[in-house]
Amino acid sequence: xxxxxxxxxxxxxxIGAGVxxxxxxxxxxxFALVLAPKQxxxxxQIERMPIMDADxxxxxxxxxEILVTGxxxxxxxxxxxxxxxxxxxxxxxxxxxPATPDAEPDGDWExxxxxxxDLELTIDGKAIHLLAAERAKLSGPLHEELVYxxxxxxxxxxxxxxxxGSLRYRGFYVGDLVTVLGKKASTGGVIPxxxxxxxxxxxxxxxxxxxxGMLIGGICMIGLAPLLLIGGILSAIxxxx
Numbered sequence: 001x002x003x004x005x006x007x008x009x010x011x012x013x014x015i016g017a018g019v020x021x022x023x024x025x026x027x028x029x030x031f032a033l034v035l036a037p038k039q040x041x042x043x044x045q046i047e048r049m050p051i052m053d054a055d056x057x058x059x060x061x062x063x064x065e066i067l068v069t070g071x072x073x074x075x076x077x078x079x080x081x082x083x084x085x086x087x088x089x090x091x092x093x094x095x096x097x098p099a100t101p102d103a104e105p106d107g108d109w110e111x112x113x114x115x116x117x118d119l120e121l122t123i124d125g126k127a128i129h130l131l132a133a134e135r136a137k138l139s140g141p142l143h144e145e146l147v148y149x150x151x152x153x154x155x156x157x158x159x160x161x162x163x164x165g166s167l168r169y170r171g172f173y174v175g176d177l178v179t180v181l182g183k184k185a186s187t188g189g190v191i192p193x194x195x196x197x198x199x200x201x202x203x204x205x206x207x208x209x210x211x212x213g214m215l216i217g218g219i220c221m222i223g224l225a226p227l228l229l230i231g232g233i234l235s236a237i238x239x240x241x
Contacts, residue, residue: 010237017232025225032218036211043207046181051200054126062186069179069200070123072172077115081145085195086171087114087138093155093164107155109168114138116192121180129189130180138171140197140206145169172197179203 049067050056057066074084089109096103116138119130149165156162172178172195179200182192196203 013235014232017229017235020232021225021229024221024228028218028221028223028225030218031214032222036214036218039207039211039214043204043211046200046204046207054123054128057128057184057190058188060184062184064184066182066184066190067179067200068121068123068128068190069177070121070128072119072176072178073122073127073174074117074119076174077117081169082173083115083143083145083169083171084119084174085116085138086169088112089168089170091149091155091157091162091164091166091168093151093153095153105153105155107157107162107164112167116195121178121190130182131185131189131191133182133192136182136192137194138197139194140202142170142197143173143176 046067049065052060052066052068057068060066072084077083077086088111090112091107092110093105093107096105114134116134116136117132120127121130122128145168146162147167147169149163149167151164153164154161155164176197177199179196179198179202180190180192181194181196181203182190185191196206198206
């Protein structure tokens with residue numbers, strides 16, 4: 001009976017390693033063959049888009065892709081800080097695994113809400129109306145404000161111990177230089193798809209960097225997949241988990 005139990009355990013370890021290797025390989029292929037090329041195409045499309053001013057946006061037909069850079073204007077939101085648009089996240093701490101020696105608690109940011117109201121983008125003294133779009137992506141070097149909770153559970157975040165339930169506001173202030181990617185609305189103005197904290201050049205470079213990072217990450221995962229499988233087989237042979 002003990003022999004059969006040992007065999008089943010070894011087989012289970014090999015199967016587990018195989019499943020993990022397949023999952024890692026699948027993620028690697030997704031990053032390298034789908035997400036990275038998609039991100040690169042998006043970066044190239046942004047590079048080819050014309051530089052638009054307020055008059056060009058006003059003359060654009062409904063549905064046309066719009067890319068503009070200017071200074072952000074709007075009403076400061078009343079609930080916190082100087083933000084005119086922001087995303088709010090909560091720090092959620094997972095306790096350390098008691099079965100793992102020297103394990104540490106782990107924390108992750110979970111989105112609570114995003115507020116992106118009607119705003120204006122000023123270009124050479126002329127304003128472009130940006131429609132409210134709560135699903136618009138906020139990217140680039142955003143302003144960040146932390147509100148600390150008084151909970152006992154905590155995990156490390158950027159070199160400091162952050163309590164569970166702490167809040168993080170990330171977004172834009174009045175006067176920030178912002179590049180907006182979106183579409184011309186049928187009622188006038190622009191429907192934003194992404195706000196980037198910076199100019200057009202930095203926005204394009206961020207897209208290229210993201211594509212490169214996804215490609216490298218995908219290649220690394222593809223390379224690690226057979227190592228994981230081999231490691232699982234060796235562990236099963238030598239009975240080491």
